[in-house]
Amino acid sequence: MTVRVRVIPCLDVANGRVVKGVNFVDLQDAGDPVEQAKAYDAAGADELCFLDITASHENRDTIIDVVRRTAEVCFMPVTVGGGVRTADDARALLMAGADKVAVNSAAVARPEVVSDIATRFGSQCMVASIDARQVEPGRWEIFTHGGRTPTGIDAFEHAVRMADLGAGELLVTSMDRDGTRDGYDLELTRTIADAVSIPVVASGGVGNLGHLIEGVTKGHANAVLAASIFHFGEYSIADAHEALRAANLSARS
Amino acid sequence: MIRAKVMPFLRPRGNLVAETIALIDFGAGNLHSVHNALKAAGAEGVSVTSDPERVRKADRIVLPGVGAFGACRDALAAIDGMVSALEERALHAATPFLGICVGMQLLADKGIEFGEHDGLGWIGGTVKAMKPGSAAIKIPHMGWNDVIPTEGHDLLEAGEAYYLHGYHFEVADARDILAKTDHGGPLVSAVGRDNIVGVQFHPEKSQAYGLAFLKRFLEWKP
Numbered sequence: 001m002t003v004r005v006r007v008i009p010c011l012d013v014a015n016g017r018v019v020k021g022v023n024f025v026d027l028q029d030a031g032d033p034v035e036q037a038k039a040y041d042a043a044g045a046d047e048l049c050f051l052d053i054t055a056s057h058e059n060r061d062t063i064i065d066v067v068r069r070t071a072e073v074c075f076m077p078v079t080v081g082g083g084v085r086t087a088d089d090a091r092a093l094l095m096a097g098a099d100k101v102a103v104n105s106a107a108v109a110r111p112e113v114v115s116d117i118a119t120r121f122g123s124q125c126m127v128a129s130i131d132a133r134q135v136e137p138g139r140w141e142i143f144t145h146g147g148r149t150p151t152g153i154d155a156f157e158h159a160v161r162m163a164d165l166g167a168g169e170l171l172v173t174s175m176d177r178d179g180t181r182d183g184y185d186l187e188l189t190r191t192i193a194d195a196v197s198i199p200v201v202a203s204g205g206v207g208n209l210g211h212l213i214e215g216v217t218k219g220h221a222n223a224v225l226a227a228s229i230f231h232f233g234e235y236s237i238a239d240a241h242e243a244l245r246a247a248n249l250s251a252r253s
Numbered sequence: 254m255i256r257a258k259v260m261p262f263l264r265p266r267g268n269l270v271a272e273t274i275a276l277i278d279f280g281a282g283n284l285h286s287v288h289n290a291l292k293a294a295g296a297e298g299v300s301v302t303s304d305p306e307r308v309r310k311a312d313r314i315v316l317p318g319v320g321a322f323g324a325c326r327d328a329l330a331a332i333d334g335m336v337s338a339l340e341e342r343a344l345h346a347a348t349p350f351l352g353i354c355v356g357m358q359l360l361a362d363k364g365i366e367f368g369e370h371d372g373l374g375w376i377g378g379t380v381k382a383m384k385p386g387s388a389a390i391k392i393p394h395m396g397w398n399d400v401i402p403t404e405g406h407d408l409l410e411a412g413e414a415y416y417l418h419g420y421h422f423e424v425a426d427a428r429d430i431l432a433k434t435d436h437g438g439p440l441v442s443a444v445g446r447d448n449i450v451g452v453q454f455h456p457e458k459s460q461a462y463g464l465a466f467l468k469r470f471l472e473w474k475p
Contacts, residue, residue: 002390002398002436002437003394003395003397003416004396004397005396006395006397041460046397046415071285071286072289073289075289075457075458075459075460075463076458076460077415077417077458094282094319095284096285097286097289099455099458100417119321119367120324121320122419123393124320124417124418125282125417168393168395169393169395194388197388197391197392198392198393199391199395200391223396252413
């Protein structure tokens with residue numbers, strides 16, 4: 001056996017409350033990220049991703065508190081993305097209990113933040129988050145600020161640069177597919193995954209379990225991220241693991 | 254030491270509540286996660302400490318660690334008297350000792366990561382960058398993978414645990430390898446000798462498997 005394909009549910013959090021999250025279990029407080037994280041920990045998620053979509057940077061303490069409270073009761077790896085601008089932002093999250101931090105807009109504006117974080121805390125915790133849209137066949141461009149702002153930067157070149165600067169993982173989200181339930185942009189995922197020696201997480205567009213399998217077999221991803229299919233209880237984490245195993249992929253038992 | 258001689262009859266045997274676990278604080282990123290997991294595994298007397306005197310009085314010692322070998326080694330060495338207190342307890346007083354991730358790698362003779370750095374030298378070998386055997390093998394080794402015990406050990410049971418590392422421990426004496434895993438070839442998952450054990454995986458992030466492992470460590474009588 002080798003390292004398992006990771007199934008990663010993602011929770012969007014704004015101002016310390018879940019915006020898009022679980023409604024398949026009876027939670028005392030469905031808006032509490034910690035309650036939701038506990039549900040996924042119990043369900044055997046391989047990792048959890050918190051995406052902090054809080055608009056202002058003044059509110060950093062809120063997501064740090066969410067991470068700290070999550071780490072007190074959840075014993076699974078947690079990646080936190082959104083609003084990480086500096087190595088000190090990363091440090092605060094890691095010390096609170098995050099295992100990895102995902103850097104997006106800041107790594108576009110100031111790529112050296114990636115090497116800052118990798119040098120201080122290790123590549124293993126430095127995730128470069130890449131939001132891309134297709135601009136012509138076989139070419140994708142980086143968009144920042146939740147996919148709204150074009151940068152003119154080639155997504156493939158940016159991904160390779162992130163890996164060269166010391167990122168330990170790439171979280172590749174197709175902004176074209178995000179929310180469509182049409183499946184990952186497999187060509188985007190594969191193009192990047194085949195060019196780097198670090199793990200790649202496929203993201204954006206999952207509507208069924210077949211999409212998770214495709215993310216690995218056709219997208220060459222090492223981990224598959226999804227939100228709504230898990231949150232709405234259509235499929236459990238165990239269903240996802242079973243589907244991956246049935247496709248002869250390595251997944252947790 | 255005085256306490257150990259005078260007090261034992263006052264301390265219920267096998268009662269975790271009465272034990273002190275020194276969790277070494279040298280600024281490692283997984284410090285609080287390990288603390289939380291130890292508590293969840295049943296430990297109540299966890300002392301998060303950078304005080305060598307508290308280490309000397311502890312019944313068990315846990316050394317966390319993530320990130321770069323040299324940075325962790327320097328941070329540990331920067332605490333006056335800490336390395337000698339650890340050696341006194343782990344090497345000479347047979348105090349149960351657990352190193353996690355870089356806390357395990359620090360047991361090596363040396364680490365080659367951003368230069369060459371001396372380790373504690375308790376377990377012979379060198380920590381080196383992992384070399385992918387093929388393009389399909391991604392580094393860092395990130396995710397859930399097997400723990401395959403090499404032979405019977407009280408703490409190590411076969412199962413799946415979470416790994417997150419780009420460097421690995423090449424152990425000099427195969428007898429010091431307690432468990433292996435596989436990522437494009439065999440990798441050392443756990444090392445140890447006598448009262449010392451180190452694990453490459455993260456028990457604090459390995460859900461039920463990890464908490465059960467920590468519980469066994471808390472009850473371990475090597």
